[in-house]
Amino acid sequence: MAEIAVLGHGVVGSGVLEVLYSHRDSITKRAKEEIDVKYILDLRDFPELPYHEKFTKDFNKILQDESIKIVVEVLGGLEPAFSYVKACLEHGKSVVTSNKELVAAKGAELLALAQKNNLNFLFEASVGGGIPIIRPISQCLAANEVSEIAGILNGTTNFILTKMIRERMDFSEALKMAQQLGYAERNPAADVEGDDACRKICILASLSYGTHVYPKDVHTEGISKITLEDVSYAEAWGGVIKLIGQVKTLENGKIQIEVCPMFVSRESQLATVDDVFNGILVRGDATGDVVFYGKGAGKLPTASAVVADIIDCVKHFKARKYLFWEDAREDYVEPYENTFEDVFVRAKAVNSDFALETASRVFGEITRLIRKEEPEGEIGFTVANIQVSKLQKSLESLESAGVSVLNHIKISDF
Amino acid sequence: MAEIAVLGHGVVGSGVLEVLYSHRDSITKRAKEEIDVKYILDLRDFPELPYHEKFTKDFNKILQDESIKIVVEVLGGLEPAFSYVKACLEHGKSVVTSNKELVAAKGAELLALAQKNNLNFLFEASVGGGIPIIRPISQCLAANEVSEIAGILNGTTNFILTKMIRERMDFSEALKMAQQLGYAERNPAADVEGDDACRKICILASLSYGTHVYPKDVHTEGISKITLEDVSYAEAWGGVIKLIGQVKTLENGKIQIEVCPMFVSRESQLATVDDVFNGILVRGDATGDVVFYGKGAGKLPTASAVVADIIDCVKHFKARKYLFWEDAREDYVEPYENTFEDVFVRAKAVNSDFALETASRVFGEITRLIRKEEPEGEIGFTVANIQVSKLQKSLESLESAGVSVLNHIKISDF
Numbered sequence: 001m002a003e004i005a006v007l008g009h010g011v012v013g014s015g016v017l018e019v020l021y022s023h024r025d026s027i028t029k030r031a032k033e034e035i036d037v038k039y040i041l042d043l044r045d046f047p048e049l050p051y052h053e054k055f056t057k058d059f060n061k062i063l064q065d066e067s068i069k070i071v072v073e074v075l076g077g078l079e080p081a082f083s084y085v086k087a088c089l090e091h092g093k094s095v096v097t098s099n100k101e102l103v104a105a106k107g108a109e110l111l112a113l114a115q116k117n118n119l120n121f122l123f124e125a126s127v128g129g130g131i132p133i134i135r136p137i138s139q140c141l142a143a144n145e146v147s148e149i150a151g152i153l154n155g156t157t158n159f160i161l162t163k164m165i166r167e168r169m170d171f172s173e174a175l176k177m178a179q180q181l182g183y184a185e186r187n188p189a190a191d192v193e194g195d196d197a198c199r200k201i202c203i204l205a206s207l208s209y210g211t212h213v214y215p216k217d218v219h220t221e222g223i224s225k226i227t228l229e230d231v232s233y234a235e236a237w238g239g240v241i242k243l244i245g246q247v248k249t250l251e252n253g254k255i256q257i258e259v260c261p262m263f264v265s266r267e268s269q270l271a272t273v274d275d276v277f278n279g280i281l282v283r284g285d286a287t288g289d290v291v292f293y294g295k296g297a298g299k300l301p302t303a304s305a306v307v308a309d310i311i312d313c314v315k316h317f318k319a320r321k322y323l324f325w326e327d328a329r330e331d332y333v334e335p336y337e338n339t340f341e342d343v344f345v346r347a348k349a350v351n352s353d354f355a356l357e358t359a360s361r362v363f364g365e366i367t368r369l370i371r372k373e374e375p376e377g378e379i380g381f382t383v384a385n386i387q388v389s390k391l392q393k394s395l396e397s398l399e400s401a402g403v404s405v406l407n408h409i410k411i412s413d414f
Numbered sequence: 415m416a417e418i419a420v421l422g423h424g425v426v427g428s429g430v431l432e433v434l435y436s437h438r439d440s441i442t443k444r445a446k447e448e449i450d451v452k453y454i455l456d457l458r459d460f461p462e463l464p465y466h467e468k469f470t471k472d473f474n475k476i477l478q479d480e481s482i483k484i485v486v487e488v489l490g491g492l493e494p495a496f497s498y499v500k501a502c503l504e505h506g507k508s509v510v511t512s513n514k515e516l517v518a519a520k521g522a523e524l525l526a527l528a529q530k531n532n533l534n535f536l537f538e539a540s541v542g543g544g545i546p547i548i549r550p551i552s553q554c555l556a557a558n559e560v561s562e563i564a565g566i567l568n569g570t571t572n573f574i575l576t577k578m579i580r581e582r583m584d585f586s587e588a589l590k591m592a593q594q595l596g597y598a599e600r601n602p603a604a605d606v607e608g609d610d611a612c613r614k615i616c617i618l619a620s621l622s623y624g625t626h627v628y629p630k631d632v633h634t635e636g637i638s639k640i641t642l643e644d645v646s647y648a649e650a651w652g653g654v655i656k657l658i659g660q661v662k663t664l665e666n667g668k669i670q671i672e673v674c675p676m677f678v679s680r681e682s683q684l685a686t687v688d689d690v691f692n693g694i695l696v697r698g699d700a701t702g703d704v705v706f707y708g709k710g711a712g713k714l715p716t717a718s719a720v721v722a723d724i725i726d727c728v729k730h731f732k733a734r735k736y737l738f739w740e741d742a743r744e745d746y747v748e749p750y751e752n753t754f755e756d757v758f759v760r761a762k763a764v765n766s767d768f769a770l771e772t773a774s775r776v777f778g779e780i781t782r783l784i785r786k787e788e789p790e791g792e793i794g795f796t797v798a799n800i801q802v803s804k805l806q807k808s809l810e811s812l813e814s815a816g817v818s819v820l821n822h823i824k825i826s827d828f
Binding site for chain 1: 433434437440441444544545546549550553556557558559683686698699700701702703704705706707708709712714715717718719721722725726
């Protein structure tokens with residue numbers, strides 16, 4: 001019998017209980033041992049639940065109970081989650097978490113602590129919800145050099161973009177709908193401004209390249225500036241706009257990592273990842289492109305990933321799973337300004353000819369895109385392989401010359 | 415130092431050596447031990463290779479060498495692969511294989527033998543080449559009931575169908591091109607008639623439901639009867655034709671399993687899996703739909719999956735991985751004739767009105783599809799939820815009434 005504690009009885013926590021109870025037989029068979037929840041930590045009371053006697057408000061009770069070898073942290077947020085997880089690892093308890101904020105901020109420290117104490121610290125559910133991604137990257141792709149990862153990592157923004165693309169809702173209308181359906185929080189900033197996707201690409205980058213990348217070092221843009229005009233230009237170009245978290249290795253030994261909306265070609269496997277679904281492309285030197293697709297959030301998908309980690313913990317009490325990365329290195333992330341990209345620019349001036357001539361003069365070679373119902377004075381065009389610092393200066397030159405820059409969006413290379 | 419032997423130095427075998435040598439450092443780090451190939455079994459000589467001194471033609475030398483704890487079988491085919499693998503498992507050696515024919519025919523027996531001797535028998539590379547699928551199904555989805563698996567499991571037929579759909583090549587022309595590019599064998603029957611896909615869906619079904627399913631018990635159709643007319647009707651219906659291996663659980667406790675071309679809706683994630691790529695959809699009660707996409711064959715993708723298994727074997731000398739299924743049960747597979755399906759029928763008669771009237775009389779409710787350039791006398795229509803035995807009788811009735819049935823194709827439900 002493996003006795004565990006669950007910290008937090010919110011959406012994911014209650015889902016973990018539901019999955020553990022409803023799949024008890026198959027889980028026991030796979031873990032080769034019965035798994036029993038001894039404590040659930042929550043400040044609230046749930047007298048109506050059949051397992052109400054398991055609740056406690058006292059974390060120390062869990063910490064001091066030596067029969068508890070595995071603690072499941074599904075509180076979310078940085079504190080008290082970090083203090084609790086750290087204390088557990090210091091007290092000989094392996095930890096399973098779904099908390100991407102925690103892993104993105106403290107992964108290196110917690111993995112080092114787990115390694116020191118010969119414990120497991122597992123977090124399959126922190127990226128991609130029910131999609132197996134942490135384990136496949138760390139195991140199946142062990143025989144690969146991963147050159148690039150690109151993913152649609154946030155379901156809320158993908159839902160909003162899908163509504164904009166398919167139903168021509170504007171951003172605020174689509175956001176309102178996402179809130180009504182419970183896909184977006186009342187304060188949607190963490191999703192909409194790209195912070196959530198940023199944490200996830202940081203975790204995938206850290207895992208794939210062995211060096212922690214902190215969110216603060218990642219250029220992050222959200223989707224709140226995307227308009228239906230941009231959507232139309234993307235269509236004219238031959239694709240759709242998706243919020244992408246991307247990391248790749250550069251020849252100088254650094255990595256390029258960013259989160260921003262991108263034009264994604266209709267031919268790409270990520271172009272058809274719609275609604276609240278996530279899709280993650282992993283490019284390996286031996287495997288080529290492998291794509292994982294599924295529900296990136298939600299109670300049961302996330303809970304099932306947590307439970308898979310619990311099972312792995314039970315099976316590996318004595319053998320640690322290989323999951324490790326070093327703390328961040330200076331100069332490891334290429335500064336955003338130094339990176340190169342293909343880019344789409346939307347601009348306007350007194351008339352289209354003037355705007356186009358000015359853009360050609362400033363950028364050199366440009367490729368014009370023409371969208372449906374394009375008004376006189378507005379132009380859309382793409383520029384190939386320009387360094388971001390030069391792009392920024394060029395956009396300023398456009399403005400100085402009397403051409404207003406309405407938006408610019410990166411064009412993806414996958 | 416973990417010493418291993420590789421049986422067979424063909425495409426996959428030489429790829430395994432290439433991956434092991436080119437990723438030596440990262441593999442050692444992950445396996446926590448260096449992996450060295452001590453023997454390579456092949457009847458041919460390779461004097462030009464830097465590791466030519468490792469070759470042997472004598473399997474018994476490997477079998478009797480107690481330092482060899484892991485044997486990699488990449489010979490393909492049933493014999494001598496089966497005899498060799500069995501002997502290895504009887505002599506205390508874990509086995510990694512990419513051989514789908516072997517696993518589909520002898521999986522239950524070999525897994526039981528491995529279990530009895532506390533050894534591993536791993537076969538990630540047998541399905542989906544470089545796509546991680548065996549491990550995610552057995553581990554990450556442990557907390558799920560899998561209700562259905564549907565996959566594009568054969569790259570050769572998918573390449574042919576893609577050429578038919580996108581470039582309007584006919585079947586024989588597309589097959590010839592696949593042969594010229596090395597995607598199809600000179601004798602393409604195993605791919606084209608669905609046998610290869612059948613072995614793979616048998617492996618996935620056995621793994622997911624814990625009971626071996628033998629290829630002989632699976633209704634299997636290939637793609638050689640698919641015409642450009644069928645492709646046009648699929649387009650009119652709103653999708654494409656794909657060769658699908660599918661298994662699902664039925665309410666009566668049996669499983670429904672088959673391999674056949676199907677109409678797949680444009681909305682499905684499998685519809686955009688093109689060329690030689692594979693895509694596998696796994697439907698779990700907690701995760702919802704998860705899709706895995708990538709190169710299903712080829713030297714390095716397959717080799718990298720084999721190497722991932724080797725690493726797992728090295729890490730788990732003392733702990734067996736959970737991979738197990740029982741031998742086949744009688745009455746476990748629902749007879750094909752008893753299953754229900756939505757189906758597309760293409761037929762012709764002296765004129766279209768007569769054909770349609772007859773079809774309506776025979777089938778009851780039908781939905782007509784109209785393709786581009788449909789000639790007088792030809793009709794296409796769909797029938798919802800009909801039992802296969804009744805479908806077969808109805809098609810005979812059509813024929814008797816003077817309407818020739820040109821083709822009928824299942825319509826997918828994912």
